[in-house]
Amino acid sequence: MPLIALLPGDGIGPEVVAEARRVLEALDLDLTFESAPVGGAAYEALGHPLPPSTLDLAQRADAVLFGAVGDARYDSLERAFRPEQAILGLRKALGLFANLRPAKLFAGLEDASALKPEVAGAIDLVIIRELNGDVYFGEKGQRKTADGRREGYDIMSYDEDQVRRIAHVGFQTARGRTGKLCSVDKANVLETSQLWRDVVIEVSAEYSDVQLTHMYVDNAAMQLVRNPGQFDTIVTGNLFGDILSDQASMCAGSIGMLPSASLNGTGKGMYEPIHGSAPDIAGQGKANPCATILSAAMLLRHSLNAAAAADRVEAAVTAALVAGSRTPDLGGALSTSAMGDAVVAKL
Ligand code: NAD
Ligand code: IPM
Ligand code: MN
Numbered sequence: 001m002p003l004i005a006l007l008p009g010d011g012i013g014p015e016v017v018a019e020a021r022r023v024l025e026a027l028d029l030d031l032t033f034e035s036a037p038v039g040g041a042a043y044e045a046l047g048h049p050l051p052p053s054t055l056d057l058a059q060r061a062d063a064v065l066f067g068a069v070g071d072a073r074y075d076s077l078e079r080a081f082r083p084e085q086a087i088l089g090l091r092k093a094l095g096l097f098a099n100l101r102p103a104k105l106f107a108g109l110e111d112a113s114a115l116k117p118e119v120a121g122a123i124d125l126v127i128i129r130e131l132n133g134d135v136y137f138g139e140k141g142q143r144k145t146a147d148g149r150r151e152g153y154d155i156m157s158y159d160e161d162q163v164r165r166i167a168h169v170g171f172q173t174a175r176g177r178t179g180k181l182c183s184v185d186k187a188n189v190l191e192t193s194q195l196w197r198d199v200v201i202e203v204s205a206e207y208s209d210v211q212l213t214h215m216y217v218d219n220a221a222m223q224l225v226r227n228p229g230q231f232d233t234i235v236t237g238n239l240f241g242d243i244l245s246d247q248a249s250m251c252a253g254s255i256g257m258l259p260s261a262s263l264n265g266t267g268k269g270m271y272e273p274i275h276g277s278a279p280d281i282a283g284q285g286k287a288n289p290c291a292t293i294l295s296a297a298m299l300l301r302h303s304l305n306a307a308a309a310a311d312r313v314e315a316a317v318t319a320a321l322v323a324g325s326r327t328p329d330l331g332g333a334l335s336t337s338a339m340g341d342a343v344v345a346k347l
Contacts, residue, residue, distance in 0.1 A: 001030050002304055005061035007038040007054065007090075010083055011277025012287035012336075013067025019289035019340030020065060020296040023316075026344050027300075027309050034061070038090075039069025039083035039277075049086035058090055058270070063303035065296060066090070066272035071279055083277075091131050096262035096270055097162070098169045099129040099241065100298070103228075103248035103258055108322045112253035112330045115225060122229025123251050128173055129241025130166040131262055133158050134192070136238045156192045158237065163199040165265075170200075170235030171207040177232050182213045184220045184236035184244065196237065217244070224248055245274050254329040256288025259295035261302050269303045271295040285335035288327040290317055293343055316346035 006021060008014035024031060036054040037045045046053070049069065058064050069083035079085065090096070104124040105113060113120030138155030145151050167183075174181035183200045185193035197214060204212045215223065217240045223230060224244065228251050236244065249255040258274040273291030281287055294317060301310035325342035326332020334342065 001032050002062040003032050003034060003060065004299070005057045005064040006033055006035040007058070007064060007066045008035065008041070009039040009067040009069040009086075009277065010041055010071050011068055011279050011282035013039070013069065013277055015282070015285070015287050015336045016273060016289040016292035017065060017067040019336060019343075020292040022340055023293050023313055023343055023347070024296050024300075026347050027312065029300075029304075029306065029309060038066070038086045040071050040074050042086065043074065043077075043081060043083065049081060049083045050089040054086075055090070055093060058094065063268065063299045064090070064094075064270040065292070065299060066270055067292065068273065068275060068277040070277045087272075088136065090270060091262060092137070094262075094268065094270060095132065095264040097130060097132040098166060098263045098265070099127075099131040100173070100261045100263065100302075101127040101129060101241070101245040101248070101258060101274055103127065103245070103252045105252050106257065106318055106321050108324075109253035109257070109330065112326075114250040115228070119225075119227065119229075120251060120253075122227070123248070125228065125231040125248065126173060126177070126233055127241050127245050127248060128166065128170045128233060128235040129245065130158070130162065130235075130237050132238075133162045134238035156190065156239075158192050158196055160195065160199050163196050164203055166235060167200045167203040169263075170233060171203060171210050171212075174210045174233035175207065179209060180211050180213075180232040181207075182215055182220070182231055182234050184215050184217050184234055184240055186217050186240075187214070188216060192237070200235070220244060221247060224251060249274060254288055255291070256327065256329045257290050257294070259291050259293075259298050261295070261298040263302060267303055267305075269299065271299040271303075285337065286328050287336045288329050289336050289340050290321075290327075290343075293317055293340070312347060313343075316343045319346040
């Protein structure tokens with residue numbers, strides 16, 4: 001019986017994970033669930049954002065469903081104890097280097113998009129974000145300059161193996177979709193990006209059926225809102241992928257709609273909405289659970305080999321939205337749990 005680790009975390013994390021769990025349970029799939037604290041909640045309970053017991057559960061489980069972590073009250077802690085370190089630690093410990101972030105406009109959400117409906121309607125893309133390298137994991141710190149001023153630094157780097165393995169994920173994903181891959185970098189300025197681009201071009205020799213293009217990240221940010229329909233698969237580094245996916249979410253209607261899968265090539269994965277703990281709406285039943293429910297669908301598809309069940313969940317979300325079920329971020333008035341009810345009812 002597959003074991004799902006539930007790591008609800010902070011803020012709206014527990015609220016949205018509860019709805020995704022209900023959806024998974026309604027499928028009657030014989031899953032077992034085990035929960036553990038993570039982030040600020042784990043710091044409060046056990047003194048560390050990623051306690052050994054939580055990491056152990058994540059390692060034992062077949063898949064991890066993660067909510068969100070973080071709250072301003074932990075922002076002054078030493079970095080190693082901040083909630084966000086839990087998610088970075090899990091990504092590193094589980095070797096989750098490939099983050100898939102699909103962004104598409106669900107039927108009926110044209111009016112929720114920040115874009116004009118005719119522009120928004122075309123969005124159906126996936127961002128393949130590298131998740132184990134870049135400026136996130138380089139040497140970082142604060143120091144004094146020779147003349148005594150404070151200086152902060154974060155080293156950005158990728159080695160060629162890191163780029164190669166994410167490039168393969170990008171090409172293979174594009175191959176399974178419309179065959180168009182856009183690699184996003186900043187090669188006009190950054191050496192990290194020049195290596196990225198060189199390696200992506202090398203890997204492209206193995207994928208003559210995929211049409212590869214390159215775009216600078218600043219242009220990509222602009223093109224995403226000008227004409228998101230031009231993109232199919234985007235492959236990019238950790239930082240650019242983080243930023244572009246939040247932007248893509250509003251093109252598709254709400255950050256509360258975008259799921260993600262973090263994979264390491266073994267079938268094991270961690271699944272989470274792209275959004276954070278949303279302290280401004282936490283505890284009020286206002287959070288949109290769809291991103292987490294759709295993350296559960298990705299879990300079924302990528303870790304449990306249960307594509308039919310994943311299709312059912314995605315169809316139920318679509319049907320609930322088409323029927324007009326909306327949380328406040330989508331212009332509606334349903335609570336988090338009422339939105340969960342609406343999805344379960346459509347299963
Ligand atoms: P955020 O994504 O938490 O919230 C940004 C805005 O989007 C807020 O106005 C919030 O109310 C709204 N929002 C987010 N999710 C929503 C949902 N499901 N339904 C409706 N509205 C939603 O980003 P932030 O405010 O920059 O960060 C808050 C905290 O979350 C910080 O501590 C940050 O470090 C952390 N964070 C964690 C993750 C994660 O755990 N994966 C991701 C991003 C940010
Ligand atoms: C995300 C978040 C994380 C990231 C933070 C919380 C470390 O923004 O999952 O998108 O930057 O990767
Ligand atoms: Mn982010």
